Amino acid sequence: MESAIRTEDLCIVYGKKTVLQGITVDFPKNSITSIIGPSGCGKTTLLLSLDDMIREVPDAMVSGDVYIGKEKTSSMPQSELRRRVGLVFQTPVPFPFSVYDNLTYAPKYYGNRDRKNLDRIVREKLEMVGLYDEIKDDLWKSALKFSGGQQQRICIARALTADPDVLLLDEPCSALDIKSTSIIEETLKKLKEKYTIIIVTHNIAQARRLSDKVVFLKDGRLIEEGDAGTFFNSPEHPDTNDFLGGVYG
């Protein structure tokens, strides 16, 4: 399968501590890849390297390469890279504006001023996250006044307004209840038709439900990767077995 984004011998060091070592992995297009592994193994770090947000961390040193399609991300303008790779955080951080202003923030920044066009973007992206019918009468209400699950979906929609190819999510459901979680899972399954989705999760059941591909990290190393069926049913590495069996987590 064609890869949307891949890393080659990626190493990340925070100060003196090596957090990722020689990660070479690819993320296939129009599919959901889960990154799993014990706490502190470097999942967030790997995710942040994909859109170069890792450089915002003071004293992070990066070596190795990340490619989007055939392009090296290090030779792309950062704003273009960030535009092509959207990021959703663990806790939803909508801007303290209305839903409408949240969703038009990036389009306006990129020069889109036409009111009709903006209206269309707002509607389209909210529909993509299954929120339009739910909140279409409250578009001018502050985004902070919605439930956690709704806020997270607003943030996913906001990430989509920059028209990315790839969507990164760092434990997007860890602060949400079961119902909101399953709504977001359904949303992501639909979104993979248009986008490549990479999700960090500490919830193995969620990875099982969602993934096409799984990447398993431990202590900053890539232990095993593969398509979800094989990975969960017949993992090769003993560490994977232990992890899936709940020996550590």
Add this chain to the structure above:
Amino acid sequence: MTFFTMAVLAFVIIFILKEALPVFREVSLIEFIFGNEWMPVEGIGKGTHFGIFNFIAATVYVSFLAMLIAVSVGLGAAVYLSCVASSRARTFIYPFIDLLAGIPSVVYGFIGLNVLVRFFLKTGVHTGSCVLAAAIILSVMLLPYLVSSSSESLLKSRELYLKAGTALGVDKWYTIASVIIPASGKSLLRCMILAIGRAMGETMAVMMVIGNANLFPTLLGKSESIAAVIALEMGTAVNGSTHFHALYAAGLVLIVIMLAINFGVKNLIKKL
């Protein structure tokens, strides 16, 4: 606690009211507030006059001018501290700001006299004392407070929103201007009311450089603030005289202005 502060405030107001009201047996409220002649002791054949309009104007003028200077410089400094400086630089700079806040106002007044007033004298301002000098000194005194409290709230919004903006590919300064500063808008306004209260009440430093002449305030002219009149004349006013009561009434006016600004801005914040 709120009850206690309310009680103290009520006590202060009642006390001042009691001392202030007798003045209105001699002058009408309108004359007192809108009159611009202040002649507390009988001059030869002229009688006494108690009009504090110029003092009110000077107080408001100096405070708002000081605020304008302090906010433009202070907001810049606060944005720098919260969004540009490293956390190491912050831990280094904050103690200095606290130190500045601890300098007594007489010292600021001295610096004002020796530096600002001299400077204005050289540039041709008559005697050098002027409203602008007072506003500058006052703004320097307000700065530490404004910078430390507003950089605190800016830092909080930066931690929340800068990453979100960066992740959308938006330029850092655009996010600062369009999200981070507006997000702290309310707390910035709140800092400003507290600061303006302090500016209006500040006596010593202003008195030392403003020239203390009963004139309508102009940028480079002398004038006199309410707090300065009270401080300068209370010692010589005969206890129980109209002059004495008039000074209390001037203090009352100062409190009313401060409360009005306070409530006005608070209501504005609620509506935002």
